[in-house]
Amino acid sequence: MDLTDDLPDASRRLAPTNVNGRAWGTVAVLLGLGTIYATSVPGWHFMWLMLVAIGWLLFGGGWLIVLGASLVRRGRRGALRRNWRFWAVPPLVVALVGSLVYVGAPVRMRFELSRGSLDLFAKKVSEGTSQGKRNRIGLYPVKYLEGSRRAFGFMIEDAGLFGSYGFAWSPNGEPDIDSPGSYRHLDGPWYIWIDEW
Numbered sequence: 001m002d003l004t005d006d007l008p009d010a011s012r013r014l015a016p017t018n019v020n021g022r023a024w025g026t027v028a029v030l031l032g033l034g035t036i037y038a039t040s041v042p043g044w045h046f047m048w049l050m051l052v053a054i055g056w057l058l059f060g061g062g063w064l065i066v067l068g069a070s071l072v073r074r075g076r077r078g079a080l081r082r083n084w085r086f087w088a089v090p091p092l093v094v095a096l097v098g099s100l101v102y103v104g105a106p107v108r109m110r111f112e113l114s115r116g117s118l119d120l121f122a123k124k125v126s127e128g129t130s131q132g133k134r135n136r137i138g139l140y141p142v143k144y145l146e147g148s149r150r151a152f153g154f155m156i157e158d159a160g161l162f163g164s165y166g167f168a169w170s171p172n173g174e175p176d177i178d179s180p181g182s183y184r185h186l187d188g189p190w191y192i193w194i195d196e197w
Contacts, residue, residue, distance in 0.1 A: 021086035024063060028090040031055050032097040040106035041140070042167075042192045043160030056094075063090055111167075111186065114138025118190065122169040125152050140167070151175040153193045163196035 031052060038048035067087055100106060111118075117138035124130035126149050134142050134154070141157035143164065153168035153175060168175040171189040181195035 025089035028093040032093045040110040041159045043165030046161040166193045168193040
């Protein structure tokens, strides 16, 4: 028996089905991936993060309205069991992505994916064989680069809202770069370089 038979047409359209349950789950996953990308650099990509935040707000509001309408109109737990993708997947995605962002996993993951290029560039700088200006190092778009053979740093394009963020390399302790900012150790000779205004 279809529980939506006695619903008005508008409520029937709002009632989640297996097909649009998958669609809601897919949108939640895409927003989750957007959030991971936006938070994958030190200081975060704030323009991307604002766009994703607007997406989450619209998605969350719509999801709550549809879920509420379904609970009020249907009044049966069987409907929730049948449409578990609709009501269960989005909160699970939010919890997973929130946990990953909280522990800094997106920043660490992008750093590790770029580690080979970063180490190769650092080796060339220390040997004096690098070609000055770079547009990208690994997965990072470079805003500007400065330093010497013993330590260098680069700022990431569009990272941070109230300052600039990037990475610094220094095999002999905290970097000694003639630029303002602070450093937070990340791994080995790599530091996160923070220049807040």
